[in-house]
Structure formats: C-alpha cells, structure tokens
Amino acid sequence: QKEVEQDPGPLSVPEGAIVSLNCTYSNSAFQYFMWYRQYSRKGPELLMYTYSSGNKEDGRFTAQVDKSSKYISLFIRDSQPSDSATYLCAMKTGGGNKLTFGTGTQLKVEL
C-alpha cells in the first residue's frame, strides 16, 4: 500500500464549477499537509499548507484535513481555465525533512 493515495484523474470540469481534490494516507505520523499546483513541464508551486486537522481558506481555495479518517481535501471555488494543472498533495511528519507526495490529479477546467 502506498503511503499516500491520490486519484490521477484526469478530472474535467466546466468553468465556474467547484472542484474537490482528495488524498488518503496511511501514516498516522503525518502532521503537515500541503497542496501543490504543477503546470506542465514546471516545478510544483505551494498553494496551501495545513498543520494537523482542520480547515484553511485562502481566496478560492480551501484545504481540509481529517486526521481521524486520514483524508485531506482541496476545494477550488469558481474554477477558472487557468486552474488547469496537476495538483499534488504532500505530507510530512513532525521531524525530518522528507515530503511524501501523492501522484497528482490532473485537472482541466473547460470554457
């Protein structure tokens, strides 16, 4: 079993839709949860960061962490074509440097 599972998609939605992206994980020691956006042939860009459980909102983006279910989500409201990218979840334990990534979900927002 992979430490982090993420549906690779592709996920195609119309402009303006609410997008829900999810990851599940198996390592209960993960405490830091991040979402990155990666455009084609580019490096990942940090979108959201959450420590432990709870919600965090930043503009059109909301990150949720449910540690009891080992499940994290990223919601994108009023999706735009410019949101079309691959979204990677990443997690880290309290100690050490290593980020463990999901495979990424490819999102396409269509006009």
Next chain:
Amino acid sequence: GAVVSQHPSRVICKSGTSVKIECRSLDFQATTMFWYRQFPKKSLMLMATSNEGSKATYEQGVEKDKFLINHASLTLSTLTVTSAHPEDSSFYICSARPSGNSQYEQYFGPGTRLTVT
C-alpha cells in the same frame, strides 16, 4: 521572492557520459536543498537531502556514487548524474528551504528534463 532556478532546463546526453544539473536559490539563502525525480504520471520521489557544507543524505535505493550532490554554498546545489544510462532519463526537480524558515516550506525549481540516448 523565493525563486529557485535550475540549469539546464533540458539536456540530452549519450550513454556513459556525466551530466551536471545546477539548482540555485536566487533571492534567499538555503541551508537545505532537496533533489527529486519525477516519472510521468508518478509522484515526486525524494532522492537526497543536501545540506550546505556537509554530505548529502540519500534516500534508500538511491546510489550515492551515481548521483553526486554538492552543496557548496547557501545558494547553490549541484546534482551530477555519472555514467548516465537510458534508465536515468527523467525529470529532475530541486527544491530549497529558506534558512531559518518552517520545516514545511520548500520552493521548487522548474525542473530539468534529462534524456540519455
């Protein structure tokens, strides 16, 4: 701010040759830099953690003699793929963590596409 560059952006080399990839933090100092490898439709795999002035820490299964890492300054880390083979073809991405910043914070470079023929 927090820009990381990589050079070259893409490189094609012949089997058996060595290739050096540079990772630079342009507007901040980075005590720690990371090297990842990304296969198509696969997650980023951490290869090694590079600390300025000390030896890199390699992840299990990564050959340190094949992937040489040098972090000689607070703004530059290099990855040298020695005696490259076609199976080394991949997208290599570095990231850098600003010195003194939170553990979660890493800024990624744009990646280097290596093709070994």
